[in-house]
Amino acid sequence: MKPSTLFATASIALLPNLAIAQDSEPQTIPFEGGNFTIVENAEGEKVLAYEGKELARNYVAFHDRTVEVSDTNVAIFAVGDGGNACSPETVLAWKTEAGIQSTTIGAGKCDTPSPAVTAYNIFFIPYPLPGETLPVTTWDPESGLTMHGNLAYAPQPGTDWSDLTPKTYEDGIVAAFKNEAVYNAAQQLLGDDLPGFATSLLINGGTEPLPSGAFYASGCVPHACGVSDGFIAIDAKARKLYLAQQTEAEPKAWPALATWPAEFRDALTKALANE
Structure with missing residues (x-):
């Protein structure tokens, strides 16, 4: 299955920082008259240090x-x-007297937003799921990390059922909620459950067509496939959604x-049997 596409922000183009595999070779990064080093220890952790002072350690560490x-x-x-389900933490380092x-x-x-740098601040802009509002924070050397505002998910204005095609969502059915008609229909059906339902589709394998011309997709929660898997069918002709989520008994629908x-x-x- 391919992971679903995440969403870019409007004003600052961001991509999620996915933790990746890393070799064991030591790294040296010059900085302000000294050096950062990233060295693997006996436990396989990468230890980030500056001139011998440890700053952080984990199984992946790299200089952005x-x-x-x-x-x-x-x-x-x-x-x-x-791994590829959670983005890494961000470590900021600077030198004072x-x-x-x-x-x-x-x-x-999990899913720490990637840093977006301006002349005076570093912004951490999250990726809200459909129905979700998340805080935007900002950092500068004097004030540290502070709250800046909130970012709410929103569909693309003016998009409708006629804009929907199965091919569009082969790399991530969660992107279907960017369609305003789909988003509004999902909100009516799910209410406050929309973010949790969208999470159940984050890991998915593309769309499947149906004889009527409708299409469907299924997916699962990262690190929890087979527990509360999600299903969405989109009938653009009838302007309807059919949503379901796996439970221990009959799926919730x-x-x-x-x-x-x-x-x-x-x-x-068929979808739940294949999960």
């Missing part, structure tokens, strides 16, 4: 870039567990499963 923020040079590192300073953004959390046409019930049975 060095930037200037408010006239201060700041080295940006990504440090994480590895007291020596090297560092802070970790997103410690212990919106609208009620008994009201589904046979074509969509059969697709749901």
Whole structure:
């Protein structure tokens, strides 16, 4: 299965920093008259240090870039567990008269937003799922990490059922919620459950056509496939959605499963059997 496509922000183009495999060769990064080093220890962890002072450690650690923020040079590192389901934490390091300073953004959390750098701040802009609103934070050397505002998911205005084609969503059915008609229909069916349902589709393998011209897709929650897998069928001609999520008993469905046409019930049975 391919992971679904994540969403770019409007004003600052960002991509999620995915933790990747890394070789064991030591790394040296010159900075402000000294050196950062990334060295693998006996446990296989990569240890990030500056002139012998440890700043962070984990199974993946790499230098993203060095930037200037408010006239201060700041080295940006990504440090994480590895794998492709959670982005790494961001370690910022800068030098003052007291020596090297560092802070970790997103410690212990999954999907830490990637840093977006401006002349005076580093912004951490999240990727809200459909129905979700998430905080935007900003960092500078003087104030540290502070709250900046909130970012809410929104569909593309003016998009409708006629814009939907199965091919569009082969790399990620969650992107279907960017269609305003789909998003509004999903909100009516799910209400506050929309973000959780969208999470159940994040890992998915593309769309499947149905004889009527409708199409469907199924997926699962990262690191939890087979637990609460999701299903979505889109009938653009009838302007309807059929949504379901796996439970220990009969799948939870919106609208009620008994009201589904046979074509969509059969697709749901097939999809869950293949998960």
